[in-house]
Amino acid sequence: MKLIGLIGSGSSTAYAPVIIWDRVEHYAKEEQLVVVDDSRRSMRFLGVLRLIRRYEPFLDSRKRTSYVDNPDLVETGTLPHSSGYVSIIGVISENGVVEPQLPPNPGSKVYVVESPTDLSLELGGGLVIGVHKYSGIEIPLDPRGIPYHIGVVGATGTGKSRLVKAFIDEVLAKTNYNIIVFDHTGMDYSVFYKDNVVEGSRTVLDISLITDMILYRTGLNRNTYEPYIMVSLLSYIYNYIREKHPELLQELIGSSSGGRQKTLVPKTPSFQEFLNKIDYSRLQEILAEKNIVWDITSFKEQLIRTLQNMRARDSSKIRLGIALDVYLGKQFFESLNKRDMLPRDIVGYAGNNRLVVVDLSTEDLEARRYIVSSVINELWRIIEEKREPINTLVVIDEAHNYACRSCGVSHRAITRIAREGRKWGLGVLLATQRIIDIDPEIRGNINTWLFSKLQTPGDFNELKGYMDLSGISENTLAILGKREFFVAGLMNPLRIPILIKVRTVE
Ligand SMILES: Nc1ncnc2c1ncn2[C@@H]1O[C@H](COP(=O)(O)OP(=O)(O)OP(=O)(O)O)[C@@H](O)[C@H]1O
Known part of the structure; x- marks a missing residue:
């Protein structure tokens, strides 16, 4: 440890002023760990050096002195000195660093901690992501x-x-x-x-999110287009599953179980029934398991059918068609694939x-x-x-x-x-x-x-x-x-x- 100065008068348990010795002024840097040796009370405080300032008793910018009229006076000599504050961390004890009860005595010597071997602190075992910048002491995070x-x-x-x-x-x-x-x-x-x-x-996205993404990318009015897009997405999924995995449709509407029903050939639920009864959590699972394939051409065909069924205006059909090609394109639908x-x-x-x-x-x-x-x-x-x-x-x-x-x-x-x-x-x-x-x-x-x-x-x-x-x-x-x-x-x-x-x- 290096002696750098003394505690001045006016310290509290949180801060203590330090008068820095001119000879070692260059050793005193802000954020250095310091030990304040209060030998009269046999106490050692640990702190951090902060707010270092350089002063000169006569060169006070707020007072009118002879330097105002005669700047050359500085050539005859000045009396600068540095001072700063110790932000007090605590008192060093066998049980680590404990809260200070008293302020350090004026006149206590102040030492900077230069290396981890200077001081052994009981800081507990913790997560060590780095060391104190100047002392190199490990700071384990609790x-x-x-x-x-x-x-x-x-x-x-x-x-x-x-x-x-x-x-x-x-x-x-x-x-x-x-x-x-x-x-x-x-x-x-x-x-x-x-x-x-x-x-x-690879994460399966849900239908309302895909609808939001389409609305956001195309800038289409939510009130008008949200129902068309959502229903088109669901009917695309419905048709896909009906074609490739028809047995899952019953499961999706929650009617695959039941002793007697198992012996009958299950009836394919209509799209309306699917819409009314669909179990969306199960749908997410099936989308992950079965890897549904999205492609822009088939989706567009589905969209047109849906718009017709929902009696949409021709202008809406045109707008949606353009938005799909220009703002979404093939890439958007490809990005929905391979989500498992x-x-x-x-x-x-x-x-x-x-x-x-x-x-x-x-x-x-x-x-x-x-x-x-x-x-x-x-x-x-x-x-x-x-x-x-x-x-x-x-x-x-x-x-x-x-x-x-x-x-x-x-x-x-x-x-x-x-x-x-x-x-x-x-x-x-x-x-x-x-x-x-x-x-x-x-x-x-x-x-x-x-x-x-x-x-x-x-x-x-x-x-x-x-x-x-x-x-x-x-x-x-x-x-x-x-x-x-x-x-x-x-x-x-x-x-x-x-x-x-x-x-x-x-
Ligand atoms: N702990 C470290 N060890 C080694 N190199 C580092 C370390 N920290 C930063 N660097 C260097 O600085 C560069 C920027 O670091 P990093 O990417 O962590 O900064 P960032 O704050 O996360 O930046 P951004 O906000 O731009 O993501 C790194 O590429 C690396 O070269």
């Missing part, structure tokens, strides 16, 4: 904070995904949590966990392998949100069935796309985890560049934050609203380098936000 949710915020390129990768590895190695990662770009996690990737494009997984398969995969990474990169935003929400809903279904903790962490990258107030189904699903997940061992980790876009209700339930240089000016004030930042200023964040994050909140083993350098993740 895993009990996982179901109280985690936020990772930083401007683009600060190293959020690498940090989250380090976090995932530690959770897998040191806890019994399973992890479901939603990889928005398909480039951040899928590349690291190639053996655990499931393509989001249900949300329960994704959750099951995580259960069997501890980790699943869902690559969402090829999906429409609406489909991505649907997949996120349906997987979360499946987790809740299991919780409701078993009434026991599920010990699962859901990781959502680029979370502003899923947890914003206008994000629809995914917003509702994430809100439920944020509000109720802790009771059931269900945590969510949201990584984003823009905290301001995460719904305040979700933000308010996040109890651990890891934050770096921020992208949006309002984000700093948002963070300040949720936690005591103990003297960290927006300027401190602005000069942080890549991989440098503050850890604050429940999982932080220390009482105040602490600056870590994330370990190398390659």
Whole structure:
């Protein structure tokens, strides 16, 4: 440890002013860990050096001095000195770092911690994703904070995904949590966990979502066109199943069982009967099992028949035909093919392998949100069935796309985890560049934050609203380098936000 100065007068249990020795001024940097040796009381305080300022008694910009008339006076000499504050973490004891009861005495010596061998701290075993930037001391994150949710915020390129990768590895190695990662770009996690990737494009989408996707892409008026599109999709499925798997139609309308009926040749239900009685959960299962084939030509034929049956106007037929060819095209219908997984398969995969990474990169935003929400809903279904903790962490990258107030189904699903997940061992980790876009209700339930240089000016004030930042200023964040994050909140083993350098993740 290196002696850098003395505690000045006016300290409290939270902050203590430091008079920095001029000779070693260059050793004193903001965010360094320091030990304050209060030898008169045989106490050692641990703290972080913050708000370092350089002063000169006569060069006071608010007072009129002779320098105003004679600037050359500086040549005769000045008396500069540095001072700063120690944000006090606690008192070092055999049981770790405990809350301070008294402020440090003026005159106590202040030492910077230069290496992990300088100080042994009992911070407990936890998730080590990096070390304190200057001292190199490991800062283990308390895993009990996982179901109280985690936020990772930083401007683009600060190293959020690498940090989250380090976090995932530690959770897998040191806890019994399973992890479901939603990889928005398909480039951040899928590349690291190639053996655990499931393509989001294999997930069966439901009819109302496909209808929404068509309406969104074509820009058609929902009130007019939603019924035509929905009925056309259902009649396409009905005809497909009637042709390829007629036996399943009875099952879909819930009348395949019953002792006496089994001996009779079942009557093929009409489309109307199918519409009235269809079991949509079973339909999803059949779509996954039977891999229904979609193609634009057959769908268009079906659409025309449906529009005729529904007595649509000729102009509606023309509009829909054009929209289908111009805005959707062959590709859209091809993207509906080869979908053989249900949300329960994704959750099951995580259960069997501890980790699943869902690559969402090829999906429409609406489909991505649907997949996120349906997987979360499946987790809740299991919780409701078993009434026991599920010990699962859901990781959502680029979370502003899923947890914003206008994000629809995914917003509702994430809100439920944020509000109720802790009771059931269900945590969510949201990584984003823009905290301001995460719904305040979700933000308010996040109890651990890891934050770096921020992208949006309002984000700093948002963070300040949720936690005591103990003297960290927006300027401190602005000069942080890549991989440098503050850890604050429940999982932080220390009482105040602490600056870590994330370990190398390659
Ligand atoms: N812990 C790390 N170990 C090694 N390299 C890192 C680490 N963190 C960041 N990097 C480097 O910085 C680059 C950007 O990191 P990363 O993709 O994690 O940033 P990001 O904050 O997630 O960015 P974006 O918001 O654009 O996704 C990486 O490609 C890598 O080269």
